[in-house]
Amino acid sequence: MNRLIKYAAIVICLLQAACTTVVEQPVTKAEVQPKPVIIRPAQQKPIVVKPVQPTPPPDIRGFRQKTYATWYNILEHGNSTANGDIYDYYAMTAAHQNLPFGSQVRVRNLTTGRSIIVTINDRQTSPEIKLSTFAAQQLGVLSKAQPMVSIEGLSVKRAY
Amino acid sequence: MFRALILLILLSISHFAIAETISLDSFINSMVKEHGFNKKKLQQLFKKVKKKNSILKVMKRPGEAKPWYEYRKIFLTPDRIKEGAAFWRRHAKTLARAEKTYGVPVEIIVSIIGVETFYGKQFGKFRVIDSLYTLGFYYPRRADFFRKELKEFLLLTREEKLNPLKPLGSYAGAAGYGQFMPSSYRNYAVDFDHDGVRNLWNDVEDSIGSIANYLRHYSKSYGWKPNQPVIKATKVRSSAVSTLLGLEFKPQLTVRQLKQKGLLFATNKYDNHLGLLIDLKTEQGTLYWVGFNNFYMITRYNKSNRYAMAVYQLAQAIKASYNE
Numbered sequence: 001m002n003r004l005i006k007y008a009a010i011v012i013c014l015l016q017a018a019c020t021t022v023v024e025q026p027v028t029k030a031e032v033q034p035k036p037v038i039i040r041p042a043q044q045k046p047i048v049v050k051p052v053q054p055t056p057p058p059d060i061r062g063f064r065q066k067t068y069a070t071w072y073n074i075l076e077h078g079n080s081t082a083n084g085d086i087y088d089y090y091a092m093t094a095a096h097q098n099l100p101f102g103s104q105v106r107v108r109n110l111t112t113g114r115s116i117i118v119t120i121n122d123r124q125t126s127p128e129i130k131l132s133t134f135a136a137q138q139l140g141v142l143s144k145a146q147p148m149v150s151i152e153g154l155s156v157k158r159a160y
Numbered sequence: 161m162f163r164a165l166i167l168l169i170l171l172s173i174s175h176f177a178i179a180e181t182i183s184l185d186s187f188i189n190s191m192v193k194e195h196g197f198n199k200k201k202l203q204q205l206f207k208k209v210k211k212k213n214s215i216l217k218v219m220k221r222p223g224e225a226k227p228w229y230e231y232r233k234i235f236l237t238p239d240r241i242k243e244g245a246a247f248w249r250r251h252a253k254t255l256a257r258a259e260k261t262y263g264v265p266v267e268i269i270v271s272i273i274g275v276e277t278f279y280g281k282q283f284g285k286f287r288v289i290d291s292l293y294t295l296g297f298y299y300p301r302r303a304d305f306f307r308k309e310l311k312e313f314l315l316l317t318r319e320e321k322l323n324p325l326k327p328l329g330s331y332a333g334a335a336g337y338g339q340f341m342p343s344s345y346r347n348y349a350v351d352f353d354h355d356g357v358r359n360l361w362n363d364v365e366d367s368i369g370s371i372a373n374y375l376r377h378y379s380k381s382y383g384w385k386p387n388q389p390v391i392k393a394t395k396v397r398s399s400a401v402s403t404l405l406g407l408e409f410k411p412q413l414t415v416r417q418l419k420q421k422g423l424l425f426a427t428n429k430y431d432n433h434l435g436l437l438i439d440l441k442t443e444q445g446t447l448y449w450v451g452f453n454n455f456y457m458i459t460r461y462n463k464s465n466r467y468a469m470a471v472y473q474l475a476q477a478i479k480a481s482y483n484e
Contacts, residue, residue: 074444078395080426088393089447090473117480
């Protein structure tokens with residue numbers, strides 16, 4: 001108990017001293033046991049302070065890219081995505097190589113001019129944008145061979 | 161022998177022919193006995209009520225057997241999405257107040273109004289009393305249900321001091337923006353604009369509040385739970401599909417228990433939530449979801465997975481359009 005209070009005091013001190021650079025220790029199973037949370041020097045990962053309000057989407061205004069569109073396989077419905085969501089056939093979401101999760105982008109079919117808005121919630125290694133099956137259908141690219149699209153980052157003012 | 165048979169048939173035919181008048185009489189008598197209505201006045205009222213054959217014809221049509229991917233196209237149209245966002249802007253204050261009071265998200269309320277009546281454009285043109293009378297006395301399969309609603313309608317119009325011949329509604333007797341049946345009206349309608357009457361036929365504020373109240377306070381055991389998920393995609397072990405779909409249609413098992421029965425759900429986040437396995441046909445085959453308590457609440461509006469999914473997806477689309 002004493003130990004716990006001591007550690008809590010250390011945590012508070014550290015928080016006050018280095019408010020933005022405190023490391024959030026990933027909690028593994030071993031650490032959940034009697035040992036209290038260990039604070040490591042503040043060089044590894046910056047802490048992500050979870051606000052009470054939902055995070056606004058990242059501001060990626062000005063982002064532009066021309067690429068091919070691909071889409072999820074039907075068998076991926078129900079899989080975890082890289083940000084911890086669950087992939088849904090009908091969700092207006094997409095996987096992208098490096099755009100931050102929660103980014104909203106307008107994807108335009110360069111053959112027809114049609115466009116949709118999707119939220120990035122998954123990762124992939126190749127530079128194409130990978131759309132949910134339904135988003136691909138809405139955009140009119142489903143089953144097309146290497147459909148060319150443009151991606152445009154949207155501003156933060158849209159509610160997420 | 162043969163003659164006796166014919167006689168019997170004739171007798172039974174004439175019996176059917178008079179069945180209606182007998183039961184209307186007994187219906188009126190029970191309204192007099194149990195609810196203190198004036199017999200003469202009720203008899204006079206029912207002289208002005210009409211049997212609508214067009215309603216019986218509609219009921220004979222084969223039910224909506226459309227697969228989900230066809231069904232969703234009826235409701236998820238660009239017009240219904242755009243007008244949903246416009247309805248939201250028009251009634252933003254009332255909708256926000258309903259969300260705050262009952263915890264039901266604005267987009268769900270708007271979507272229900274959109275699916276039910278296209279935001280008040282399709283209220284139905286039948287007199288409610290004609291519909292309920294026709295189905296209560298000439299539609300044997302569900303006559304008991306509709307006679308009960310007819311009783312509720314007479315009680316309702318008496319309580320709200322309305323002329324029972326006036327209100328219009330769908331062919332099934334549902335009325336107003338939210339298409340409430342008379343019994344739901346009596347149990348769940350609220351005077352959300354505080355003008356002293358609960359008016360679901362003309363008053364959009366009362367309708368908005370009443371829909372949210374219905375979802376929130378449906379029963380002792382079930383009601384809308386604020387800030388909880390509606391539905392999430394899942395996989396399921398193929399050998400477990402029929403067991404999981406065969407469970408009673410009520411969220412009684414937790415996700416953890418469903419997993420023990422073969423649900424392959426990608427996260428532990430919702431293990432303590434009650435859920436149901438939902439299957440829907442897409443263009444590319446059947447897919448599965450976990451419907452949570454709030455999904456079940458939407459089915460209390462209309463007991464159909466396709467209906468509840470249409471309401472949910474339209475709600476998401478309206479929200480995206482409103483924010484854009």
